[in-house]
Amino acid sequence: MTIDLNVDLGEGFGAWRGAGDDEQLLQYVTSANVACGFHAGDPSIMRVTVAACVAAGVAVGAHPSYPDLRGFGRVPMMLPVERVVDDVVYQVGALQAVARLQGTRVGHVKPHGALYEAVAVDPALALRLANALAALGADLVLVLPARSAAASALAAAGHGVRLEGFADRAYLAGGLLAPRRRAGAVLEDEETVTAQALALALGEEFPTQDGTTLRLTVDTVCLHSDTRGATDLARAVRRRLSAAGVTLAAPSGQ
Amino acid sequence: MTIDLNVDLGEGFGAWRGAGDDEQLLQYVTSANVACGFHAGDPSIMRVTVAACVAAGVAVGAHPSYPDLRGFGRVPMMLPVERVVDDVVYQVGALQAVARLQGTRVGHVKPHGALYEAVAVDPALALRLANALAALGADLVLVLPARSAAASALAAAGHGVRLEGFADRAYLAGGLLAPRRRAGAVLEDEETVTAQALALALGEEFPTQDGTTLRLTVDTVCLHSDTRGATDLARAVRRRLSAAGVTLAAPSGQ
Amino acid sequence: MTIDLNVDLGEGFGAWRGAGDDEQLLQYVTSANVACGFHAGDPSIMRVTVAACVAAGVAVGAHPSYPDLRGFGRVPMMLPVERVVDDVVYQVGALQAVARLQGTRVGHVKPHGALYEAVAVDPALALRLANALAALGADLVLVLPARSAAASALAAAGHGVRLEGFADRAYLAGGLLAPRRRAGAVLEDEETVTAQALALALGEEFPTQDGTTLRLTVDTVCLHSDTRGATDLARAVRRRLSAAGVTLAAPSGQ
């Protein structure tokens, strides 16, 4: 039983630091989504972040976003598909160069924030992105929500896709995340978070915000670096998964 | 006798077009320096520009800049060397991805505007850039002014370097360009520009703004796309060079 | 019979010029909406534009936008009301300072692009904006589409509002503009544009894209500076309105 534990890193800009403690988090996770400059993460921070991933043996992925420093990539924008693809290619390419200089490579691409939510429900956009990424590297895989329309479409089209579940976000009955602005949408309680992480890893049922239960099949479990106590949560998740006999490792090939 | 004729392309942003007529210019030049988003050239314009280069059989290079949309990359900035390298790596990587999707590759890197001038006189910065570019692609070569301190340092260190002369800019006696704000710094007269282009191609003497003459050895001749009548100048330069038996071609390997 | 003829000005950025010929357009219009830096119009362009308005005797208004240089303010964004108000206050204040230095004042505020469309259908946002503008200057009036929900709400709440119609945009039967991406949405034919301008000025019927007719009561008629042939259209509109006995003048108080 093996699972990937991913976290968003490098989410500062210029003199501003991201909410998480990247160095600490890197001790516990197995893959990192590195901000690429559009919602956070200037070129210098990208270098430092990738170097830290290499030092920690953590797999590097890109975390592209709508162009939105001010709104941290969380502002929904209605952009033409072609422009979104252009922006993702630009960001992934930039990170690929940074990674090459640090002696590593970019193995996955996880859209950030509002873009992640837009891709999840837009199979046409997901397919366009997957085709573009295939041209950038044979094994560059998109990370998308388990049970999303986009993930199904990619699988049906023969594209690889990495299915994701969130340990620190409450789900609704249908498998969608509870919207961030809703009370209780972000889980911070260690018992709740680690239990949900374990259920995700084992493909077992866990409770939703609606009082029902949900079972998801995932390849990777996400913890947000800006959730309060993120480092402690990451350590606790790792401990609980290990204790349950689940091996934490990035997907093979990375 | 072979020479490269290069031009800066893709220098619009969003709805704004660059000063030159890219499609027209591509008929006459042999390599293009494509803006990478920091002084001009958003990801969509980069895609369109690279596609046009491919269609025209023109070699693609990167044209990275200080981050300065407002000042079109012409504002001198005092930035730490490491940050400049980070920014160039980011921009070059982004263009490499765009190029890969269009079925081509980035063969050279020509810093833009104030950054070009800063690199030219800073051998330490040029060496740092050349080392970074070597890691991004074995044959990525920097374009620098002929007779510059930086070009000499790169050659001495065993790095490739592409020496550049300007057909549409007046020179001073010592081999420096007359500053842009000086009257007569930009040459627009067809006879003057084509004569200077030919002299550069043949390694012959041409007049400086100081009343002396200058002889430069160059690998590539530049025309600015925002010089008035740029397209007509490009056609005239091509015609005059061809008539003199000079073959226009991108450096081998591209 | 008096009507205001307005145009968007100062829509360049840095070295890039806007699509229209501001100097020419200023000969024909009576009020100008000046870009404030978020979709176009940097502080230097704002100064030059306001100075040109003063020289031409044209009333100055603010043309605030979502923060979107890349998309020219035409990308719909889902932003919290409070943030939109903050952004508009910032932009209007900046232009007020520029105007003060040029010896004039800002008399109206016309949201740009996607923000204009968002305000038009959102009475709550319009009221928040109107309240904020009231605090910035007793007579700062919002420009909104005639027959829009927002305009009605402002009038009902006792706020001033300037009702706008477009001479160079096709309407749908219900009074909405035909979306820009729809064929024929932008009117460029001189006879059509001047006829629609006159009908708007006189409150008479004019044809919609649906084959019906529409009658709007407006205080100001807009011409877009980036419509092809904008200067010629502006001159023709002015001529036709004058010939019909309609006086072109900015609303009193400006």
Place this chain on the structure above:
Amino acid sequence: MTIDLNVDLGEGFGAWRGAGDDEQLLQYVTSANVACGFHAGDPSIMRVTVAACVAAGVAVGAHPSYPDLRGFGRVPMMLPVERVVDDVVYQVGALQAVARLQGTRVGHVKPHGALYEAVAVDPALALRLANALAALGADLVLVLPARSAAASALAAAGHGVRLEGFADRAYLAGGLLAPRRRAGAVLEDEETVTAQALALALGEEFPTQDGTTLRLTVDTVCLHSDTRGATDLARAVRRRLSAAGVTLAAPSGQ
């Protein structure tokens, strides 16, 4: 004996917070320099910061910068004087609007970072700025380093100027600040900082980094909100000055 104690506030951007604890600092200072969006401080943060100043009874000033979010306004840029004036007018105007909505006004303008250093040594730029500010509000006063060429020029020309000394920065013998990158340039020791603050307030001698002493006549003493322990230093400075019989108050008129 009265002195002003000023601090830079609102230096976050979007989701990123500034280094200081603004709420805490506002308990101890008498005037605040509010970031205006070019190096930090988006429109929403500006509103929150000004509201907090009003609640704390602290005088509001503008803290305009070169356009440089990435470098936090600390990157020296060679910009034409006219463009710098345009940018400062824009930023001050934006803050004036924010202040008006919060029921207060902007009383002073303190350039930030690299711009502060550029203005200090450039009397021509300082005069241009002072003239522009005079048009924006009869009593808008520039804050400049005591003993700077710019401050002298303003005084000689009959402009008001507020002379500043720094409690938490080491000085050189000539009255210049030790450059930030130099070891010991930022003072963090409470005894040192409070002693220097008191000497500045009383116009008494204090030690420089060169081993000499310096005496400055100042109207305002600055503490940096991003100096480690800034809140504790602010409280200690206030306590020591009060104990010495120095009244802390913003300059009259604010």
